[in-house]
Amino acid sequence: MTLRFFPGPVFRRRPGREYCSRRRAEYQDGLRRSALCATFYVQFSAGAGSFPPVASRPAARFQGGTRDMLRRIGIAACIASTCAVMPPRPAAAGELVLLSRSLVQGPARAAVFGAGGLILGTGGGVAVFSGADRLEEPAFLPLDGEPHDLVLRGDILYAASFAGGLVTIDLSDPGRPVETNRREIAQAARCASAGGALFVCGANRALHVFSLENPREPHLRGSRELPHQVVSIPAEDDLLAIVYGRRVEILRADASGSLEPAASIELPADARDAVVRRGVLVVLTAAGEAFAWDIARPESPRPLGALKRRKISGVASGEGGCVLLGASRTIIPFDVERDGAGAARIRVGKAASLPPRVSPAPGTAGTGGSGASRAIERVIVSSGRIAAIAPLDGVDLYARDRAGLHSLDFFPTRGFAIDVATAGGLVYLANGNDGVRIGRLGDAGTVEWLSHLQTKDARGVAISGERLFVADGAGGLKTADVGDPARPRILGVHASPYYLSALVVRGGRAYCAGGLGGAEIVDVSDPRRPRLVWRRAFSEVRGIDADERYLYVADGYEGLRLFALDGPEPRLVSTLDTPGWTCGVAVDGDRAYLADGGRGVVVADLSSPERPRVAGASPTGSVARQVRFDGGYLFVAAFTRGALAFDVSDPALPREAARYQTAGDARGVSIAEDRVLVASGGGGLYVLSHSR
Structure with missing residues (x-):
């Protein structure tokens, strides 16, 4: 996993890498200290045995990767900041209420076909689709971390997160998935059901065994190394x-979770994946070969030899039989047959190539680019359907019949919602490698996605009339015509040596903003x-704003810099040192509202631009990443704490008035009257209403 505290590339200036490493270390250390403070405070105030869940979770929970560790530390830091620094506050005057959520996305690692359609582990949760032929408007249940494996038994789904x-x-009710139980397992990565019991592999080579007398609340029977x-x-x-690297252990299981060893098989090469179909074990090796054994009598496995195929990268089994995923996007069907004496034989069908992705209908969001899919890592098979998963691109759904394979639909998971802008009832979402998504905001807060503009790495968006401007990461600045929002088109490109991550357009x-x-x-x-007018190196620019008089540069740990725009080039007027990492700025009159990172x-x-001063501050409990001011309220994209609304009518005492917890890290925020739109990474786009 790649951890990036400060979104952007690794960096162009020579001292940048050293600088970034130092800042990351300082930031991580600060969060760890906050977590320790939070744990101490909660233990001191709650007493032994009654700690709130966040602070009392065992250390094994932090083995789920650095990203999850920081997510939890951020929550703990919130407790420390709120309890130890701020006095008790009155009840919130406003409220943030969810109206809609769309573009759930993130690397897809697990999937299974249910009775109603595909069930996909993506975007930090589970997306449940209704309909055998479409991948539209899934019901989404956020989980704590990415699901790595799924097991479906009837209408109960078990997710190894x-x-x-x-x-x-x-x-x-597939339209309303409900979490009924959660068991703490460090690094749960594999799960399977056998003999009426459930088996989960976790960290430290641990196998956890659950009985399913009550399927909604699995009971842990024991664990073994x-x-x-x-x-x-x-x-x-x-x-x-x-299945281990070079060995397979065959066991019999019963409903209590008891396991009886039956036999073991030595493999000819390192294993990559395996399936069992009608008593036949098929093992895919890292060398791209598939070998089979008849284990109907598990005490005496019988080798069936190698399937005569090479360069195999995936294997799947389902109601409709089995398939191998071959080179050049080929699908090779196979199945197991048994004769009257019970002897097994593998019948391999004719290979077929996955057809090109279906073209989007007019007026819908297209996939963009050349249409070429990224590498498919696994396939899921059911009766008459195949789903092909490319984790960094999306999921293609195909129909399978005697005539061959037919493309049905595509669900993108490559996007990562970073920034959002609104104007004239339209929504413009900077969606990372997926480019820009354009939609229409309805009266009820729903979003009808109209079109898609593929760019290199959309990090920030701004709209001016019928022109869209995109801070496109390493792709520079893009300008686009959105006069017809259903058919956007690129007009011009400005190449930059910087990694552009935010922008505003004025006059x-x-x-x-060009990051480091x-x-x-x-x-x-x-x-x-587009023509370059001015360029200047700074410490770390993540946010920027401007009006008729001044340019405001959020320069990381150097604070806020003010430049006068009264000459041929901007002129530095003053610098305001802030306590944190200044990464966002929004100016209204003689006040600047700053996202100050972990502070x-x-x-x-700014009433005296030559001598700006801090009028007030408030902790957010996580990294304040972006701010927007509207009607006496400051709206904050606060990473792990989601979206926040602060009452800033008294600038000396900003007061948190409302909060909505998003599934993904909140990174960007925009205001459209009483609607608050939040770009939430893999969690997609949230539309909230705000009562004032």
Whole structure:
């Protein structure tokens, strides 16, 4: 996993890498200290045996990866900041209420076909689709971490969430999935059901055994340490196969979770994946070969030899038989047949290539780009359907019949919602590698997605009339015509040596934040020919704003810099040192509202531009990443704490008035009258209403 505290590339200036490493270390250390403070405070105030869940979770919970550790530390830091620094506050005057959520996305690692359609582990949760032929408007249940494996028994789904343990989900109403139980398992990565029991592989080569007398609340029967790291645990009926690197252990299971060893198989090469179909174990090796054994009599496995195929990268089994995923996106069907004496034989069908992705209908959001899919890592098979998963691209759904394979639909998971802008009832979402998504905001808060504009790495968006401006990471600045929002088109490109991550457009000029590079001003009065006006290196520019008089640069740990715009080039007027990492700024009149990283939000008095001062501040409990001011309220994208609304009518005492917890890290926020739109990474786009 790649951890990036400060979104952007690794960096262009020579001292940048050293600088970034130092800042990351300082920031991580600060969060760890906050977590320790939070734990101490909660233990001191609650007393032994009554700690709140966040602070009392065992250390094993933090083994789920650095990202999850920081998510939890951020929550703990919130407790420390709120309890230890701020006095008790009155009840919130406003409220943030969810109206809609869309574009749930994130690397897809697990999937299974249910009775109503595909169930997909993505975006830090589970997406449940209704309909056999479409991948639209899934019901989404957020989990604590990405699901790595899924097991479906009737209308109960078991999810092995790498950071969230074993999660039990009731799908009796597929439109409203409900979490019924959660068991703490460090690094839950594999799960399987055999003999009426459930088996989960976690950290330290541990196998956890659950009985399912009450399917909605699995009961832990015990755990045991396995001799090697587990590659796969395919199961069928009462047979469980534990696949290690070069060895397979075959066991019989019963409903109590008891396991009786039956036999072991030595493999000719390192295993990559495995399935069991009608008593036959098929093991895919890392060398791209598939080998089979008849384990119907598990005490005496019988080798069936190698399937005569090479360069195999995936294997799957389902109601409709089995498939191998071959080179060049080929699907090779196979199945197991038994004769009258019970002898097994594998019948391999004719290979077929996955057809090109279905073209989007007019007026819908397209997939963009050339249409070429990224690498498919696994396939899921059911009766008449195949789902092909490319974790960093999306999921393709295909129909399978005698005539071959037919593309049905595509669900993108490559996007990562970073920034959002609204104007004229339209929504413009900077969606990372997926480019920009454009939609129409309805009266009820729903979003009808109209189109898609593929760019390199959309990090920030700004709208001016019928022109869209995109801070496109390493792709520079893009200008686009959105006069017809259903058919956007690129007009011009400005190449930059910086990694552009945010921008504002004022008076025919784009003011661009360039991360560890610096900042730029680009003349976009002719959007077909954007022209550089000014460029300057800074410490770390993540946020920027401008008005008729001044340019405001959020310069990381150097604070807020004010530049006068009264000459041919911006002129430095003053610098305001803030206590944290200044990464966002929004200016209204003679006040600047700052996202100050882990220190929360800061209100600055700019009535004397030569001597700006901090008028007030408030912790947010997590990293304040972006701020927007509207109607006496400051709206904050606060990473792990979601979306916050602060009453700043008294600038000396900003007061948290409302909060909504998003599933993904809240990174960008925009205001459209009483609607608050939040870009939430893999969690997609949230539309909230705010009562004032």
